[in-house]
Amino acid sequence: MLRFIMKSLKTGVVTGQHPNAEAPQGPISPEAAKNTKPFRRSLAIREVDTGSCNACEMEMNALANSVYDVERFGVHIVASPRHADALVVTGPVTVNMERALKDVYEQTPDPKIVIALGDCAINCGMFKGSYAVTGPVERHIPVDVRIPGCPPRPVEILTALQKLREGTG
Amino acid sequence: MADAQTAMTQLKEVYGDSIVELTPLNGTPRLQVKKDAVPQVAHYLHTHPNLLGALSLLWAVDHRPRETRYEILYLFTLAERKDWLLLSTDLHGEDRLFRSITPHIHAAEWYEREIRDLFGLIPIGHPDMRRLVRHEHWPKGSHPLKKDFRWDTVLERVQGQHVFRHIEGEGVFEVAVGPIHAGIIEPGHFRFSVAGEPIMQLEIHHFWKHRGVEKLFERQQLTEAVPLAERVSGDTTVGHSLAYCQAVETLMQVEVPRRARYLRSFFLELERLYNHLGDVGAICNDVAYALAHAHCGRMKEQIMQLHDRLTRSRFLRGVNRVGGVGSDLTNEQLTQTVAELDGIEPDFTELEKIVLADASLADRLETTGVLLERIAWDHSVMGVVGRASGIERDIRRDHPFAAYDELPPKVVLYRYGDVRARMRVRMDEIHESMRLIREIRQRIPQGPIVVQPTGEPAPGTWALSAVEGWRGEILYMVMAGENGGIHRCKVRDPSFVNWPAIQWAVLGNIVPDFPVINKSFNMSYAGNDL
Numbered sequence: 001m002l003r004f005i006m007k008s009l010k011t012g013v014v015t016g017q018h019p020n021a022e023a024p025q026g027p028i029s030p031e032a033a034k035n036t037k038p039f040r041r042s043l044a045i046r047e048v049d050t051g052s053c054n055a056c057e058m059e060m061n062a063l064a065n066s067v068y069d070v071e072r073f074g075v076h077i078v079a080s081p082r083h084a085d086a087l088v089v090t091g092p093v094t095v096n097m098e099r100a101l102k103d104v105y106e107q108t109p110d111p112k113i114v115i116a117l118g119d120c121a122i123n124c125g126m127f128k129g130s131y132a133v134t135g136p137v138e139r140h141i142p143v144d145v146r147i148p149g150c151p152p153r154p155v156e157i158l159t160a161l162q163k164l165r166e167g168t169g
Numbered sequence: 170m171a172d173a174q175t176a177m178t179q180l181k182e183v184y185g186d187s188i189v190e191l192t193p194l195n196g197t198p199r200l201q202v203k204k205d206a207v208p209q210v211a212h213y214l215h216t217h218p219n220l221l222g223a224l225s226l227l228w229a230v231d232h233r234p235r236e237t238r239y240e241i242l243y244l245f246t247l248a249e250r251k252d253w254l255l256l257s258t259d260l261h262g263e264d265r266l267f268r269s270i271t272p273h274i275h276a277a278e279w280y281e282r283e284i285r286d287l288f289g290l291i292p293i294g295h296p297d298m299r300r301l302v303r304h305e306h307w308p309k310g311s312h313p314l315k316k317d318f319r320w321d322t323v324l325e326r327v328q329g330q331h332v333f334r335h336i337e338g339e340g341v342f343e344v345a346v347g348p349i350h351a352g353i354i355e356p357g358h359f360r361f362s363v364a365g366e367p368i369m370q371l372e373i374h375h376f377w378k379h380r381g382v383e384k385l386f387e388r389q390q391l392t393e394a395v396p397l398a399e400r401v402s403g404d405t406t407v408g409h410s411l412a413y414c415q416a417v418e419t420l421m422q423v424e425v426p427r428r429a430r431y432l433r434s435f436f437l438e439l440e441r442l443y444n445h446l447g448d449v450g451a452i453c454n455d456v457a458y459a460l461a462h463a464h465c466g467r468m469k470e471q472i473m474q475l476h477d478r479l480t481r482s483r484f485l486r487g488v489n490r491v492g493g494v495g496s497d498l499t500n501e502q503l504t505q506t507v508a509e510l511d512g513i514e515p516d517f518t519e520l521e522k523i524v525l526a527d528a529s530l531a532d533r534l535e536t537t538g539v540l541l542e543r544i545a546w547d548h549s550v551m552g553v554v555g556r557a558s559g560i561e562r563d564i565r566r567d568h569p570f571a572a573y574d575e576l577p578p579k580v581v582l583y584r585y586g587d588v589r590a591r592m593r594v595r596m597d598e599i600h601e602s603m604r605l606i607r608e609i610r611q612r613i614p615q616g617p618i619v620v621q622p623t624g625e626p627a628p629g630t631w632a633l634s635a636v637e638g639w640r641g642e643i644l645y646m647v648m649a650g651e652n653g654g655i656h657r658c659k660v661r662d663p664s665f666v667n668w669p670a671i672q673w674a675v676l677g678n679i680v681p682d683f684p685v686i687n688k689s690f691n692m693s694y695a696g697n698d699l
Contacts, residue, residue, distance in 0.1 A: 003523050004460065011516075014467050018474065047353045051378040054695045055403025055484055060353045062473070065466035079351035095324055096304045096377045097356060100348050126397055131313055131322040132381035151403065153483060 015069045021159045032144040033167045035113050039085045040165050042074040045115075046084035046108065050101050051133070052091035055151040056118040060088065062154040075161055081108040088115045089143075092124040093135030105141040113144040117157070122146050173198045173252035176220050184210050191257075195419055195632060199255040204267060207243075207258050208294075212273040214245055214254070221248035223549045224270075226644050227280035228659040229288050233316040235629060239290060241267055244633070244644075246549075251567035253633075260290065269295035276549035279669060287314040287383075302376045302698070305329030313384050314657075320384045336362040336370050344680060348377045355694035359683070366679040371672045378698035386658035391417050391649060392491045392622055394658070398645075399486050402662055402696030406482075407433075407440040408638025409645075409660070409696075410489040415570060416634035416647040417491045421622045429493035431613040433571040436480075436488050438602040438609075439506075441639035443472040445595040445602070446517070448691050452592050453524060455685035456533040464520050468513050475509055493619030503610045510603050521596055534589035538686030540674040541586060550670045552641015552663045554690055557594045558586035564637035575612065576605055586674075591689040625653045640664065640693065662696030 028036075036043075047060055063070040064077060078084050081104045093101060105114070116137045119125040127133045137143055147160045177198045181188060187206035191199040202210050214222040222245035230240045239260040244253060260267060269292035271277045281292040282301035289312035292298075303311065306326050312318060335343075341364050348356035358374040382401055386394055398413035399406045411433055418425060425433075450465025473483040479502055480488055487495050524530060540550070542559040551562045563580045565573040581597040583590035631648035641663030650656035671690055675683055 003519075007464070007519060007523060008460070011464070011467070018470075019477070048349055049355050049378070051380050051698075052355075052695065053400040053403035054355055054693060055400075055406075057353050057355060058404055059483075062466075062470060064353075065470055066463050067467060067470045077353060081349075091378070092380065094378055094380055095307070096379055097348065099306075100356065100377070104349060126400055127380045127385065129321045130381035130385055131311075131318070131320060131324060132379050132384075150400075150486075151484070153477070 014066050015072070016067070018067055018155050021153070021155045028145060028163055032113070032164070035111065035144050036164045037167060038111055039113070040167060042076075043161070043164070044076055044078045044083055044085045045088050046078055046081045046086070046104070047088045047090070048081075048101060048104050050089060050091035050097040050121070050135070050137070051094035051127070052118060052120055056090035056120075059151045059154050059157065060090075060117070063157060068154050068158055070158065070161070073161065073165060084108050084112070086113045086115055088117050089121050089137045089141075090117045091135075092120040092127040092130075092133045093137055093140060095132050095134055098134050098140060101137070101140055114141055115145045115147060115160075116143045117147050118152060119148055119150045122148055125150060172250050173247060173254050176214070176222070176247055176252070176254055179217075179219065180210060180214065183213060194255060197253045197255055197633065199257065202256050202258050204258045204260065207256070208268050208270050208273060210256065211243060211270045214256075215274050222246065222254060223248070223546065224274050224276040224280075225253070225549060225642070226646070226659070226661055227277055227284070228646060228661075229284045229290060229314075230648060230657050231288060231314065231316045232629070237262055239264075239288065241284065241290070242646075243270075246562070251562060253568075265289060266291050266293050268293050271295050271297075275547045276666065279665060286312065288312055289315060299332065302379050304376065305331050313381060320381070320388055331374055333360050333372055333374070334370065338364070340364050341369065357694050361680060361683070363680060366681075367677050368675050368680060368683070371675050373668055373672060375668065375694065376698045378695050380699065382699040383658055383660060386655050386660075387650070389655055390653050391420070391626070391647070391655055392653070394655065395490055396486075398660075399484075401660055401699065402664075402693040403484060404444055405440065405638045405640065405643065405662070405693065405696065406484045406486055407436045407488055408636050408640075408643045409662070411437060411571070412634050412636040412638075412643045412645040413647070413658075414489045414491050415636065416632045416645040418622070419632035419634060420626045420630060420647060420649055421491070421624065423492050423620055423622045425493055426617045426620060427572075427614045428497075428616045429618045431572040431609050432494045432498065432618065433489065434573060434576060435498075435503075435606060435609045435613075436485050436494075437571065437636070437638070438605050439472065439476065440485060442599060442602045442606075443469050443476070444639045445599050446472065448688070449524075449592055449595050449599075451688050451691070452534070452588065452685060453530065455688045456530065458524075458527070458530050461520060461524050464516075468517060471509070471513060475506060479506070490619065492622045493617070495619075497618045503613070507607055507610050510606060514600070514603055517599060531589065533682075533685070534592065535585075535587055537588045537682050538674045538678055538689060539585070539587045540670055542584065544673045545586065545670060548666065548670045548673075550667050552637075552667065553591060553594050553598070553639070554667050554670065555641065556581055557583045557590035559584040562642070564635045564642050568635055570634070570636060572609065576608055578605060588685055588689040625649070628656065631657075638663065640691070641667065660696075660699060662693055664692035664694070664697040668692050668697055
């Protein structure tokens with residue numbers, strides 16, 4: 001137990017020890033600002049992977065580590081779409097995941113927003129046109145916010161979420 | 170125990186009438202087997218005490234338009250010296266039937282179902298003829314890797330439902346999980362049959378993420394497909410791009426400069442390091458030991474930020490290219506990396522001591538999710554999972570690539586096959602990777618980092634390549650097409666082999682232990698589904 005406590009004391013606070021975002025995030029649209037208004041103080045996110053290469057998932061997971069600690073901004077990751085305010089969708093929407101994506105969208109209670117995370121979700125990326133891909137995400141469900149990158153760095157996702165919180169462009 | 174040459178002689182003695190020796194492929198002996206004799210020959214190779222060949226890869230090639238034939242190829246790894254041996258068989262003209270080897274060799278099960286789905290060839294005698302990659306809503310006759318199937322075909326959606334294996338009896342019920350899971354993980358479906366808490370059967374229903382990667386490769390030029398290989402499985406960017414590059418380099422007879430080979434090993438070990446660190450934490454987290462998760466997450470992040478500084482990519486994208494590496498590192502950068510690791514190693518060792526001394530953690534992890542050596546061998550399981558179950562295989566030692574001929578790694582081996590063994594393999598490999606990186610810094614030679622590949626390989630020629638990624642053996646088969654294009658690229662992530670083994674490791678365990686068992690395997694869904 002002592003070792004346990006000593007380890008934590010020795011490590012200290014690491015939150016915020018990351019470089020700043022470089023890639024500028026596009027302004028959020030007025031509709032997106034309006035749609036996100038109810039969630040500015042607290043946003044419950046459900047992540048849905050529709051066929052990404054899993055790099056986007058890793059960066060979403062990184063958001064929860066002690067360096068980025070997204071929870072300090074009132075953003076938390078929830079286990080079910082029924083608990084969610086926002087769907088974060090990654091991947092180009094494969095033929096096999098299309099139905100599941102629509103189901104998840106329907107099961108997320110209103111009001112809700114959809115965030116397309118990564119180039120695949122926004123424009124299918126390298127997988128555009130493949131027989132096994134039916135995306136991008138906005139072909140199937142309305143998308144409010146787009147966070148580009150392959151994959152976007154955690155700090156870029158953080159910045160985009162901050163913008164939503166502030167409701168500014 | 171036999172090497173590949175004596176194995177071949179032995180096979181020819183026994184099955185002389187049915188096999189023809191072909192010219193070896195870059196040193197790997199090849200035998201062409203008559204179609205009907207394949208199951209016997211494979212069975213002999215797999216079970217004869219002298220040979221004990223483990224099936225490492227099974228794939229098909231549609232040779233049209235050059236020739237009207239399909240070819241099915243089997244790559245075996247022999248037990249003692251891990252030599253490779255290739256078997257192949259031809260399907261001429263309109264022939265669509267081949268003999269299944271699954272009744273003799275478990276490891277062939279998914280491969281043969283995959284071939285059926287992607288090529289429309291029927292494995293006669295296969296015990297499970299359900300669809301694998303193509304879910305039931307795909308129309309009949311849609312076999313994407315056939316040459317007459319257009320890459321951008323729009324598939325219509327038909328009615329159909331997957332039929333699971335059922336166990337019936339009093340008190341038996343089914344638990345369906347997925348495709349969308351509770352955490353931030355990739356989609357896949359797990360169907361448990363349970364009686365009370367213990368799991369009686371698990372069926373994995375995957376391929377939700379099938380993106381058509383192998384078909385997309387066929388639209389690329391040999392020298393330009395590296396970015397696609399990097400996106401097969403994002404967490405294995407270096408492993409996949411390296412395996413792809415090596416196959417193309419063999420095909421184009423490119424000699425990669427020494428310094429580039431060292432840099433490739435350097436980046437591959439960095440990739441192993443950050444993923445293993447994340448996994449150790451995640452395994453602890455799945456039994457609610459959040460402290461280790463927090464510390465490991467911090468160290469993993471530290472390494473990913475280091476990647477970003479070294480290569481402008483947290484996932485080391487753009488590192489590999491055909492002929493060498495994309496960017497050089499200065500001595501200063503190498504020294505900085507080692508300095509960073511010198512900071513992380515004592516930090517991690519301290520955590521390791523806390524984790525391994527914790528009785529409640531040991532209670533949850535020991536004897537949980539045991540994968541027996543025999544079952545692991547039957548399924549050709551390898552990589553981290555295999556080495557935790559007594560399967561001593563490591564491509565870095567058995568078929569040295571990059572700079573591993575000069576930097577032989579210590580192969581970590583545990584025998585218990587439980588979650589804790591899989592965690593300990595990772596812990597030991599973290600130290601080993603750090604040692605290798607330090608050694609690379611000291612021994613890396615000066616010189617060029619890339620050679621420009623020239624010329625075009627003849628259409629139809631092909632090459633195999635293997636890389637020990639952080640999960641295990643990544644295999645690529647690349648066949649040249651017309652005008653420097655790709656005729657066929659077979660991608661095999663270790664996940665494809667190790668996923669079915671989970672179905673055995675969970676038996677008798679309680680459902681709430683499934684997440685930690687799954688995490689201790691930590692297979693890629695994207696790399697599996699392609």
